[in-house]
Amino acid sequence: MTAFHAVAMLSGLVLAPLLPGVINRTKAAFAGRSGQPVLQLYHDLIKLLRKGAVYSRTTTWVFRAAPAAGLACVSGALAFMPAASAPALASFGGDIVLVVYFLGLMRFLTVLSALDTGSSFEGMGASREVQFSALAEPALFVAVATLARVSGSESFAGLFAGLTPAAWMAYGPAFMVVLTVLFLVFLVENARIPVDDPNTHLELTMIHEVMILDYSGPDLAFVLYAASLKLWLLGAVIVNLAMSAAGVTGSLAFVGFLAAMMLLAIVVGVVESTMARLSLLKVPRMLVGAVALALLAFALAGRLSP
Amino acid sequence: MMPLVDSVHVLILVTCLLLLGSSRLGACIRTVAIQGIVAGGVLPWVSSLHISMQLLFTGVFVMALKGIVFPVLLSRAMREASASREMSPFVGYGTSLMAGVLFFLASLWLGAKLPTPDGVSGLAVPTACMMVSTGLFLIIARRLAVTQVIGYIVVENGIYALGLAVAHDIPVLVELGAMLDAFVAVFVMGIAIFHINREFDHMDSGRLNVLKG
Amino acid sequence: MVLLLVAPAVAAGIVLLLPSARAIMRFCAMGTITTATVAACCAWRTFAGGSLQAGEWFRMDMLSAWHLVLMAGVFSAVSLYAVGYFSKELESGAFSRGKAARYAALWFGAMDAMTVVLLTDNLGVMWVGIEATTLLTAFMILTHSSPASLEAMWKYLLMCSVGVALAFIGVILAAASAESAGLTGAQVLSWTHLLDAAGSLSSAHVKMAFIFAVVGYGTKAGLAPMHSWLPDAHSQAPAPVSAMFSAFMLNAALYCVLRSLALVEAVTGSDGWGREVLLVLGLVSVLLAAVFIVGQRDIKRLLAYSSVEHIGLIAVGIGLGGAGAAAALLHAMNHSVAKTLSFMSAGRIGQAYGTNDMRRISGALHAEPLWGTGLLLGIMMLAGMAPFGIFLSEFLILKSALEGGRYLLAGALLAGLVAVFVGVMRHAIGVSWGAHEGIVRNVGAGWLDRFLVAGAILVSLVLGIWPCSRLWHVLEMASALTGGMP
Amino acid sequence: MNLILASLAVLLAGSTLCLLVPPGGKRAGILGPAIAVLGSVLGIVPALDAMVGAATWQASLPWVIPAGSLAVGMDALSGFFAFVILTVSALAAVYGHAYLSRTGTARRVSASWFMFNVLVGSMLLVVVARNAVLFLLAWELMSLASFFLVMFDGEKREVRRAGWIYLAATHFGTAFLLVLFGLLGIRSGTFDFSGFSALRPEPVFAGAAFILAVIGFGTKAGLVPLHVWLPEAHPAAPSHVSAVMSGVMIKTGIYGLLRFSTFLGAPMPWWGWTLMGAGVLSGLLGILSALAQRDMKRLLAFSSVENMGIVAMGLGFGFLGISRGSFALAFLGFAGALMHVFNHAVFKSLLFMGAGSVLHAAGTVQLDRLGGLSKSMPVTACAFMVGAAAICGLPPLNGFLGEFLLYRASLGAIAGSGAFAGMEGAGLVLLVSLAMVGGLAVACFTKVMGVVFLGEPRDGTAAQAHECPMAMRLPMMVLAAICLLAGISAVLLPGFVEPAVRCVVSGPDAVALAALSLPEGVFSWTAGAGATVLLAAAALYLLRNALLSRRRVDSAVTWDCGYAAPASRMQYTSSSFSAPIVRQFHAVVRTDTTATRLSGLFPSGASFSSEARDVWREHFYAPLFKLFTAMSARARGLQHGRLNLYILYIVLALVALLAWKLR
Structure with missing residues (x-):
């Protein structure tokens, strides 16, 4: 392991808070506003870290420990994610599972801390969170498995390394479907429109935001930072897959990767500006659709010849 | 001898x-008394080729039992129960007669199916079977306890006749034991009939059906 | 051996002279145990040294010795139990000296008749013995005179008389078959002689004789569909009588079937002609019992149907032949132990609750710890739970069925057993646990009762876990007498 | 060997001592667990020895049951299960000591301990038996003992019902085992396992035997649709017994399946598919039903069905792998299944103990009446949370390891489609099912944890709860520590299951045997990552503390969206938490709801309740039983009390026999 191996992870850790900023700017542009600065989240984080905190009397140590642990989890997951030509900090066969399960642990803690407050709104959000993720997880796994089937590797690093422009030539249709699925999962997992609206202020309709209502100070900073890291992590999956079609290598690829991440954020912003939030009852249907699409992609990958 | 036996x-x-x-x-x-006398007494004498003292003795015993003891017991039971006729049997009399014909066939x-020993009338086994089946039918198709006992006696008669028909050598001890039983x-x-009558004020065994399931 | 035949008759006479009901019951127990001890000694000699012969008429071989042991055990245990059982009845005034004397006299009479059945070498005498058993025991049902018990007694009497009359036709036909073999005199009814001359017997006669014997003695043994008297008689008789009926009298009748089976198998060349009949009747019994156990409400009727089931199982085992027959004989012993225990306990629990209706009995384990435990474990044994004996013998019977390639039979048998288990345990759980409402008369339990319950459980455990090899050896030899090895 | 026998002797013979002491006194409550602990400790070391493949032995004493021999033995497979059984049982005994003396009726304590020790002894005997008759006896003894333990609170109607269903189900399973053993015994001429393993059965026979084994052992293991007894019996038992039953007893079904599969020769693909099918069904149905429950112990019981489903998936995948010649994949399947067996034993017994403590503290395990217990019972809450996270398969706890191996197996099958032709379908099924089940498990256990331990008490009794005594806390802490240590010291673990798997996959050649090992360093990666994340979390937490130490930290009420009078009863309940998910799967999980309509301007007294029903029980077993009862009720007309017809039966029987035999 050399210093070079840390580049992918470090870039994520440093640049992740940029993504919400880009998204917000995009949305503001669509709305004709000038909007927040792109670096707004960095300011927020620093400000929050300097503040004191207010805790609900109902809460226990679970509530206090969850943000720190959740941040650790998502950072741990990030260690296995390459950034195009920049290799992952660590990689081994099956790290896909570990990454997904680190995210699972983070969700576990978030949900528990929401329930810890005893608020019925937070309970509502927690319930929705686990419901949607129970469907999003299979979709993600099958989508990734489709890639694994083609590339013959069981780790993220190997996965993307194994996907060459040649493979894209052969499996292009399947990969396009996989991209769609991954994008859906990305939206769901990061609580974006059309599943959730991060900007709403009506507790009844929120999912992720309502679960963290009671956090303040450094805890809220951890939570927000972790959310942006998760956005980066899942975005990286999409971008890595898309980048593999281009077949560029070297530092150019890494720069391309960063650019693509920003592009992804813009796309999200466009989606959020042009779409309405789905009715909560329709979200499961969309997710089942995602699973079905993923299975279709898996079958396609078997049918198409290399 | 055969015509006599057959008659x-x-x-x-x-x-x-x-x-x-x-x-x-x-x-x-x-x-049933007449049947007992005929089957138990007359039949062995007329059908046997050699009349022994043993046979004679058994015959007399059986005739006494079936001709005198059983009828007396039954009549008393009948009187005590003050029932003189079977009012509504499970199977009607006409049907019973038709069934009788079927039994005979x-x-x-x-x-x-059974090889008849030499010197025994060809009717002997069928007759015995007829008696057994008639007795069983009486037990099944009649309501009164007395009639059922009569049926049982007919079965016994039939068995006795069957014994005579197919086996000459059943030791007298066993035969007597059977009779005694x-x-x-x-x-x-x-x-039992007496008890039933006393307890239930009837001797309709068809109504003895409290115990079930 | 002669002593065995005479002693009960003498005892029956003595009983009539004793002054009080308690003395009679005590004498009854002592007399029974003494006789049983003698019987056990005789049986032991047979196991050790082969068949015993007593004159022309009596003979004891492995099969009869085995049943004699069963009889000795069942009669001893039940007579001991009866002391406690009836002393409770005496207190409540439902029992008197006259009844005690009649009961005890009939008890010894029945014992004598059954001993005759087991020891005789003569078909006719055997038949007489069975018929005598019916007549004597009929009045034992009537110990507590009630309309229901009278009805039960009447049904028992008439059905068994008719059945046994049919069996007599079998005796006659068997004797007739000997004609062609040239046997004369008492020989025509002697098992030994008939078996020796098996080759030259008239097979048509023997076959028909067997069918009559199966139906006739089967009625008395409680094989379905001739079993109908059994639940009535068992439920109405006092518990000691039910226990004796179920745990041994049925076996005595089945013993007669086994003897006939040996003959017909010898004549037809051991090709299973007769065993098939037992297989079918046995299977029908098991399945039918299953159906009746599921919805049963009366605890003693439940146990009675369980007897039908187990007699059916024994019949199936015998019908399978070979190791199956040996297992069936073992099963007979297991069943006797378990059934004695169950009926003893059920009787006392019935006394305590004043009813046999299982819907009104609950929490027996709590209300009557000893008898509740006895009943629960007894029913569990009967249902075939390991590690009790019945589990083992059922397994061996089943294995024997599989060994013979009778998969369908094994499947049906298992289905029946599972159904019985499910049905019977539902009742057992309801009876044993739960709250006991209303007044429960405490029937108590003396040291003798403890000894009986613990003894039965222990015997069943030993039979299930560690039946000594000598026992198995005896069983194999005894089962060989039921129609040869296939 | 001597130690194992000594352990058996202590457990089985020593148990009778429990009956000798006065039933009510304190002595029974100490003697019983002491015997269990002593017996277990004696056996653990040799079991561990055998498990790592160090000490295997066989011994046989003559036994007089026909074809029986007192053959016992120990190999890695037995050692593995014996280790699991004894470890959990010893801890459960310690827990039970305090639990029974607090909640049990004093009268029955001694009988209960007698049965407990018999249960532990018979479970041990099951895994060391090397003779089918002995195995069966031990198997039945196990059922019997556990039945009595379930009936501990027999005065409750639902407990009686549960006991009956349990007994019926276990006997149903045994019936199939009887046939299985009978067939094997006849085929090999002996009932010794050594004779069984010498069999080389043809496919038809082996297939039939496999089906029998799956039904017979699957009933004990609680695989759908043979699971109906499990959610009834496990909650009904006292909690330390539930821990043993759910934690280890049902595993004997897995042991039996594995052991007997080794006698049946090379597996066929459909064996694997059958098991995987049962596993997927159990996994999904189990976790969905668990999610719908409102009773904590029933929920845990259904979750056992789910976990056994995961184990069955792994086994099925393993069999499939062998039949297709992919030994490396098969190894992953088996190893994952076995590891999950161990893990489930640890965290399920932990969770049941936690439920027991809740019952002990708050007097109920109805989820909707609990809440906020983590303040009054912090140790229990902490241990329970570790268990809950572990059962969801989350790293860095032990639950992750088994599931990870299974994921590896499925990904391996998918990624290596060239080499393992025909396995990618199975891999996909495994992957999707695991992901589904995993996601739902998170939903299920966040619900329990959140509703029971977090938030505010919903009920007066829950508010007065108190921490349980040391003897109850200690076993939970030990188990939680095992969850954590097993998760982050994973480097040691391959040696744990590898020898056991080698016992199952007998027969392949040397090359295949060489493939039977874990990929190098897999566990060191997961363990390292887990430990790192744990350290990072700790560091971040310290950072947070450091930041806050210089700031003002206030406390207030929970943000209630401006509502004026929040009350604890307004909290999300377990039903409301799980309702959306359960509704989504209403095809397989039915929830009956009863609600009173609101009426009037000022409605009052509204109520709402919901109850989850088991589809299989409601729509399959209950109608079946009803049908049988109805049929038997009709057949009972045969016994109508009419003597005439009874005699007619005799005559008909006679005529029928005559007609049949003398045609």
């Missing part, structure tokens, strides 16, 4: 039909 058999068959067709208990008791078939059985049944 005795026919007589027995007729008693069977009488039992099947009669509703009067008194008549039934008399008929079945008995003939069964008789054909039959006697005790009827005796015990008589007591």
